Amino acid sequence: MITLKPNLTLPAAGLSGFETPLTEEEAAIQASVHRFSKEVLRPLGRELDRMSAEQVAAAGSPYYTVFSEFAKLGLDPALLADLPPEMAVRIESLIGEELGWGDAGLGISLGCAALPQMMAAGAGNAELVELCQGKIGCWMATQPDRGSDNQVFDFKRDWPAGVPANIGNLTAKVVGDEIIINGQCSAWVSNGAVAQVACVMMCADYGEGFLGPDGLPHGVAVIVPLDIKGVSKGKPLEKIGQRSLPQGEVYFDNVRVPRRFALTDQERYYGAVSSSWSHGGTLMSQTFVGVARAAFELALQYCHERRQGGALLIDHQMTRLRLGEMLRRVEAARAVARRSLAFARLSPQTHPYATASAKVTVTEEAKLVVDEAFRLFGGNGTTLEYPIEKLVRDTQSALIEDGENRILTMRLGLLAQQLYAEGWAQN
Ligand SMILES: Cc1cc2nc3c(=O)[nH]c(=O)nc-3n(C[C@H](O)[C@H](O)[C@H](O)COP(=O)(O)OP(=O)(O)OC[C@H]3O[C@@H](n4cnc5c(N)ncnc54)[C@H](O)[C@@H]3O)c2cc1C
Known part of the structure; x- marks a missing residue:
């Protein structure tokens, strides 16, 4: 049914764009x-x-x-x-x-x-x-030599035959009632430089070696207070983007925590990995919709202030086209981010490659929007006086953060391969 409107008005548009009425x-x-x-x-x-x-x-x-x-x-x-x-x-x-x-x-x-x-x-x-409670936390999943390898779950399809799995630089031995941790996390761990407690996900040896029969390493997800004996921190990481996010290495030298600090038993480790990573993907997606919107708004405002070609930028058809493209991408990114959040929270069977794929879409769209806004600012955009250059740097990091976008997209393809093998999309 079509509801006939009495007249043509501007659309309802709020902070989050063309939104159906909020409660x-x-x-x-x-x-x-x-x-x-x-x-x-x-x-x-x-x-x-x-x-x-x-x-x-x-x-x-x-x-x-x-x-x-x-x-x-x-x-x-x-x-x-x-x-x-x-x-x-x-x-x-x-x-x-x-x-x-x-x-x-x-x-x-x-x-x-x-x-x-x-x-x-x-x-x-x-x-x-x-x-x-009341502590600054972090999520420790990657290590210096185990970045994208941390995402490998299907050893038959996603790892070369005959090559043992990469167990990384931070590992645990589960002995009796204790978990003994040695090594270090990557310098990229968000909040690593300031965290008081960590959710650490790492390969683990429960007494029969690190690798399971299918080549997949055993693992443990454990809560570790970072003020205990054997924990030390590296220098906070200097980087180009998201400089307000303190990152840095954390070292573990025979750190002992009670086994009851483990979040799961051995069998349910990959379920915990999946849940935490899916959460990370949804957080990234919502965040970078906000960044894309911020860039669009800055550009829209600037186009109402800057005159070139005998008129304000906003009065040129080409500039409207560029702003239209940006707004379209913000709307599309929001839709994808929210759909993937709904999938992660409401579906009984979620998967981190699915939520990560939304993170790819959102951050790639955000990158296009932010770069276009940057160009709309002309030379001014390249100065530290205008806030747009910061958004360029912040968004650049997001293409790697929580998984590098190209390898994440490859793993979405792998997911399609896995699902097809189970009969999906064959009707
Ligand atoms: C801002 C930021 C915040 C972060 N926060 C956290 C955090 O909170 N916790 C945490 O644990 N980690 C965090 N990370 C780490 C992040 O998850 C890793 O940087 C990311 O997964 C990539 O790993 P890497 O840097 O080791 O790159 P690598 O894995 O070394 O990848 C390098 C390049 O090789 C490609 N590549 C990798 N594997 C393959 C393959 N099999 N086939 C073909 N090409 C391949 C990749 O696509 C990439 O382009 C963060 C990173 C950033 C930038």
């Missing part, structure tokens, strides 16, 4: 997170961007205010659990987008900080939830 609660949450992002995240993100990595992570740095300020919003993840599922998905996506709009690095930092506690809650382990 009062959704609109209120969106507005309060937007205010926080505008008044706290943006200025703080810009301030931290100009500081050295060491200054950002140092005690007394303004970075740490993000946690107390964010806490004032009262956005406890447990609140979402009480909402109708579809509404919870929409609210989670609205929050993630606003945080990304404010500052990608800080948005990611807030998300990673909460991850160990969320994993503990997911495992139903009250002791570990308590242990993570």
